[in-house]
Structure formats: structure tokens, C-alpha cells
Amino acid sequence: MPRMAGETGNSRIRRAVVQLILDRGLRPGAPLPTEAELMADLKVSRNSVREALKALQALDIVEIRHGYGTYVGHASLTPLVDGLTFRALARHDRDTGALAEILQIREVLEEGLIRRVATTLTEPDLDRLEKVVDRMDEAGRAGLPFDELDREFHELLYASLGNALVPQLLGAFWTVFRRVSGALGRPGQPAPDVTVRRHRDIVDALRARDIEGAQRAMAVHFHGIEARTAPDA
Amino acid sequence: MPRMAGETGNSRIRRAVVQLILDRGLRPGAPLPTEAELMADLKVSRNSVREALKALQALDIVEIRHGYGTYVGHASLTPLVDGLTFRALARHDRDTGALAEILQIREVLEEGLIRRVATTLTEPDLDRLEKVVDRMDEAGRAGLPFDELDREFHELLYASLGNALVPQLLGAFWTVFRRVSGALGRPGQPAPDVTVRRHRDIVDALRARDIEGAQRAMAVHFHGIEARTAPDA
DNA sequence: TTTCATTTGTACGTATGTATA
DNA sequence: TTATACATACGTACAAATGAA
Numbered sequence: 001m002p003r004m005a006g007e008t009g010n011s012r013i014r015r016a017v018v019q020l021i022l023d024r025g026l027r028p029g030a031p032l033p034t035e036a037e038l039m040a041d042l043k044v045s046r047n048s049v050r051e052a053l054k055a056l057q058a059l060d061i062v063e064i065r066h067g068y069g070t071y072v073g074h075a076s077l078t079p080l081v082d083g084l085t086f087r088a089l090a091r092h093d094r095d096t097g098a099l100a101e102i103l104q105i106r107e108v109l110e111e112g113l114i115r116r117v118a119t120t121l122t123e124p125d126l127d128r129l130e131k132v133v134d135r136m137d138e139a140g141r142a143g144l145p146f147d148e149l150d151r152e153f154h155e156l157l158y159a160s161l162g163n164a165l166v167p168q169l170l171g172a173f174w175t176v177f178r179r180v181s182g183a184l185g186r187p188g189q190p191a192p193d194v195t196v197r198r199h200r201d202i203v204d205a206l207r208a209r210d211i212e213g214a215q216r217a218m219a220v221h222f223h224g225i226e227a228r229t230a231p232d233a
Numbered sequence: 234m235p236r237m238a239g240e241t242g243n244s245r246i247r248r249a250v251v252q253l254i255l256d257r258g259l260r261p262g263a264p265l266p267t268e269a270e271l272m273a274d275l276k277v278s279r280n281s282v283r284e285a286l287k288a289l290q291a292l293d294i295v296e297i298r299h300g301y302g303t304y305v306g307h308a309s310l311t312p313l314v315d316g317l318t319f320r321a322l323a324r325h326d327r328d329t330g331a332l333a334e335i336l337q338i339r340e341v342l343e344e345g346l347i348r349r350v351a352t353t354l355t356e357p358d359l360d361r362l363e364k365v366v367d368r369m370d371e372a373g374r375a376g377l378p379f380d381e382l383d384r385e386f387h388e389l390l391y392a393s394l395g396n397a398l399v400p401q402l403l404g405a406f407w408t409v410f411r412r413v414s415g416a417l418g419r420p421g422q423p424a425p426d427v428t429v430r431r432h433r434d435i436v437d438a439l440r441a442r443d444i445e446g447a448q449r450a451m452a453v454h455f456h457g458i459e460a461r462t463a464p465d466a
Numbered sequence: 467t468t469t470c471a472t473t474t475g476t477a478c479g480t481a482t483g484t485a486t487a
Numbered sequence: 488t489t490a491t492a493c494a495t496a497c498g499t500a501c502a503a504a505t506g507a508a
Contacts, residue, residue: 009495009496010287010495018319021323022322022323025325027325034472034473034474035473035474036472036473044496044497045496045497045498046497046498046499047280047283047495047496047497047498048495048496048497050280050284050474050475051283051284051287051495052287054243054284054285054287054288054291055287055288055290055291056291057288058287058288058289058291058292058312059291059292059312059315059316059319060316061315061316061319064474064475065473065474065504065505066241066473066474066475066503066504066505067472067473067474067475067503067504067505067506068472068473068474068504068505068506069472069473069474069505070473070474075316075317075319075320075323076316077313077316079291079292079312079313079315079316080310080312080313080316082292082294082312083292083293083294083308083309083310083312083313084308086251086292086294086308087308089255090254090255090308098398101396101397101398101399102398104394104396104399105342105396105398105399105402108341108342108345108346108349109338109341109342109345111345112341112342112344112345113341116341161337163334163337163338164334165331165334165335165338166334166337166338169338241474241475242475242476243475243476267492267493267494268493268494269493277476277477278476278477278478279477279478280475280476280477280478281475281476281477283494283495284475284476297494298484298485298493298494299483299484299485299493299494299495300483300484300485300486300492300493300494300495301484301485301486301492301493301494302485302492302493302494303493303494
């Protein structure tokens with residue numbers, strides 16, 4: 001009896017490991033059986049175990065530490081980042097603009113999301129947002145990049161939603177955008193003071209509880225970015 | 234000279250393969266070097282090559298066909314599906330509702346997207362959409378499931394955007410939703426005729442070029458689904 | 467600091483399953 | 488059906504990293 005038909009052993013092992021995590025209710029960071037134990041439990045060779053673990057590692061479902069052990073991963077969206085980055089760089093028909101596609105989705109998402117947080121954001125939340133903008137301003141005047149502050153702003157903006165997936169997804173898009181435009185020779189960013197003002201407009205509108213204005217400000221913010229991704233710029 | 238510090242050979246091999254695809258401009262489906270060739274080119278063992286390829290396979294960056302060869306993958310969003318499915322099933326704090334998080338994002342996305350297609354959809358597009366609803370109706374009356382038709386409706390709806398990522402992302406969310414609610418014992422779906430009517434309302438509003446109405450109809454559609462994911466349902 | 471056991475990383479040889487021509 | 492090229496699987500050996508005695 002050689003092996004089950006239609007299924008390579010690798011996917012069987014993968015599912016077994018995943019099922020083990022689920023059954024035992026293991027949390028991210030919890031230790032998994034060693035390769036040797038998995039070999040014995042599943043009655044497969046070490047190579048097969050390792051190939052399965054490598055696949056799960058790529059999905060951030062397991063985390064492997066050399067000389068130490070294997071652990072439950074955080075199932076982050078890094079696989080999505082890797083995939084989208086690859087797609088954007090591999091696009092032959094460059095004019096379709098893989099980056100523009102990502103940006104459009106981000107735009108739709110954030111324009112819709114800002115409406116939902118507009119009513120729930122507290123004054124302290126708005127203070128924190130304003131502080132980030134202030135720091136962006138400082139960095140901009142000093143000629144320093146403030147990519148990370150930009151990211152922080154958008155993450156903070158949607159924290160009150162209580163939806164953990166939102167910042168992760170936006171963060172993934174953001175990372176892809178930065179990586180690709182960097183590796184591809186990024187077109188000049190808009191002037192720092194413009195970006196700062198766009199963000200400040202958003203906070204101002206939110207503070208005034210002007211939902212329409214906030215959404216408009218967000219749209220303006222994105223249109224500023226889109227100009228940089230135009231295929232024939 | 235043992236090896237580069239801080240980096241395991243596996244990721245080096247992964248990057249080399251990706252770079253090879255990029256440099257040669259290989260398209261999805263194009264053949265990659267055999268394992269033996271990669272061994273020689275990169276001066277590593279077969280195991281190392283295979284582990285790297287398995288990781289890339291999990292990301293759908295390469296596609297491995299048993300007994301035939303290795304090919305450039307389509308970089309689909311299956312890794313995202315796998316990751317989100319795992320997260321949803323592994324959630325210990327079940328009340329946070331990983332499915333509800335996904336659904337909220339879908340809702341925001343589709344409510345924003347429908348506004349953008351409302352003005353660009355042609356009459357033939359609307360006819361096609363209506364035909365899908367008709368088929369849903371038939372299936373519903375016959376007591377058959379029409380999950381796939383539902384998916385087709387939403388894909389068709391946004392086809393005119395020309396954004397290839399949109400249907401893929403929505404499809405990924407949709408697949409996760411179905412898998413998880415299936416594996417978790419799905420709560421009863423709403424009556425088929427209700428679902429059909431909700432979709433017909435969307436088409437009607439679009440045909441009347443009533444943007445607000447279309448967005449409202451989409452919101453109603455999603456609120457019907459959300460009731461099924463309430464943690465304490 | 468050194469030593470040691472544990473665990474993952476890499477390598478090689480061999481046999482077997484699988485798809486194509 | 489056969490031949491060929493390829494991926495799959497296994498077993499063994501050794502290297503490298505980590506943590507603890």
C-alpha cells in the first residue's frame with residue numbers, strides 16, 4: 001500500500017499539523033512538536049516533514065527557529081504582501097498598473113471606513129491623531145521621511161473600529177506600495193507640506209464631526225497619491 | 234566560508250528563484266529550471282531547492298506538477314484564503330468574530346465599489362446581471378444551493394472596473410466565509426427568496442441609475458448576512 | 467567560559483511514483 | 488507498451504544555532 005491516491009503526502013502533513021494546532025487550541029508562539037516527533041507521529045521522513053513545515057512557514061502559520069524549535073505562527077498577512085509584491089513586479093503589461101489597482105482598493109476602503117469611525121472617535125483619539133500629524137510636520141520640515149508616521153496615522157484612525165483585520169490589510173497594501181515603488185524607482189513624492197496638510201484636513205473635518213468633509217478630505221489625500229502611479233507619468 | 238550570517242539558505246534560494254522569474258520576464262505557466270538545474274546553478278542540495286520551492290508553491294508563486302516540472306504560478310490570493318481560514322478557525326476568543334471582521338471589510342468595499350460602477354455599467358452588463366439573478370431564482374425554487382451564482386453576481390458586478398484585484402479579493406473573502414461557516418456548522422441561511430429579492434433590488438436600482446439606492450440595497454444585502462455571524466446567535 | 471544535549475539546516479545516495487512522448 | 492524525464496519519498500550523516508548545565 002504505497003500511498004493515498006490523488007494527494008501528495010505534503011498536503012496531508014500540512015493539514016495534519018494545522019489540525020494539531022486547532023485540536024490542541026495552541027496559540028501563536030506556542031511550541032509545536034519537533035521534527036523528530038512529527039516524523040514518528042505521522043510516519044513520514046524528515047524531508048517530508050520539513051517541506052510541509054516550510055510551506056506553512058511561508059504562510060506564517062508556523063514559525064521556525066534554527067536550533068531551537070518550531071512554533072505556532074501569527075498568521076499575519078505577509079503572504080499577501082509577498083504575493084502582491086511579486087505580482088506588481090512581474091507585471092509585463094506595466095500599463096495595467098498593479099499598484100494603481102491596490103491603491104484604488106485602499107481608497108474605497110478608507111473612504112468608507114472613515115465614515116464609520118467619524119461618529120465613534122473620541123476627543124482623545126483625535127488628539128492622538130493630531131499629534132502624529134504634528135510629528136509628520138516636524139519630520140517634513142527637517143527633510144526627513146515620514147513614511148512610518150503616515151502608516152501610523154491610518155492605523156490609529158481605524159483602531160476604534162475593533163476590527164483587527166482592517167489595520168493589517170491596510171498595512172499590507174501600504175507595505176506593498178512602498179516596496180514596489182521603491183524597487184521600481186519611485187516617482188517623486190508630493191511635497192511634504194502638502195501631505196501634512198492633507199492629513200491635517202482629515203483631522204479637522206473629523207473634529208468638526210463633518211462626515212462628508214472627512215470623506216472628501218480622504219479622497220483628496222488619495223488623489224494626490226494616484227498622480228504618482230499614473231502609467232504615463 | 235560557511236555561509237552568509239543572519240540568513241538561512243532557504244530564503245536566499247527563494248529570492249533567487251523569484252529573481253530568475255523577474256529577470257527573464259517569465260509569465261504564469263512558463264517552465265522553470267528543473268530541481269537538478271537549480272541545484273547546479275545555486276550550488277545547493279536537492280533538499281534545499283525543494284524546501285524553497287515548496288514555500289514558493291504555498292504562495293502560488295510557483296506551481297509544481299508531479300513528474301512533469303515546475304512552472305511559474307499565478308500568484309493568486311489562495312495564501313490569503315489559507316491564512317484567513319486558519320485565523321478564523323484558530324480564534325480562541327470566538328466572540329471577536331473573525332468572520333464578522335471579514336464581512337465588515339467586504340461590506341465597506343462593496344458599498345464603495347457599487348457607487349463607482351453605477352455610472353459605467355452598460356445595459357448589456359445589467360442584462361447579464363439580471364440573468365444571474367434569474368438563475369438564482371430558479372435554483373432557489375428548486376431547493377438547490379446557489380452559492381456559486383451569488384459569487385458570480387458580485388464578480389460580474391465589478392468586472393467593468395478593470396481592476397483585476399477586486400474580484401480576486403472579494404472572491405477570497407467569499408471563499409473563507411463559506412469554508413469557515415461550513416466547517417463550523419453554519420447558522421441557517423436566510424430564505425432563498427429573500428436573497429434573490431435583495432439581489433434583484435440591486436439590479437433595479439442600478440438600472441434606474443439610482444446610486445444612493447444601489448448602495449442602500451447593497452447595505453441591506455449585507456445586513457442580512459451579518460445576522461448570521463452574530464457571536465451570540 | 468566551556469561544554470553538552472537538543473533542534474533545525476544542509477547534503478547525498480537510492481528507490482519509487484508519475485506524466486509525457 | 489516502452490522509454491525518458493521528472494518529482495516524490497526515505498535514510499543517513501554532518502553542520503550550525505540555541506539554551507542550559
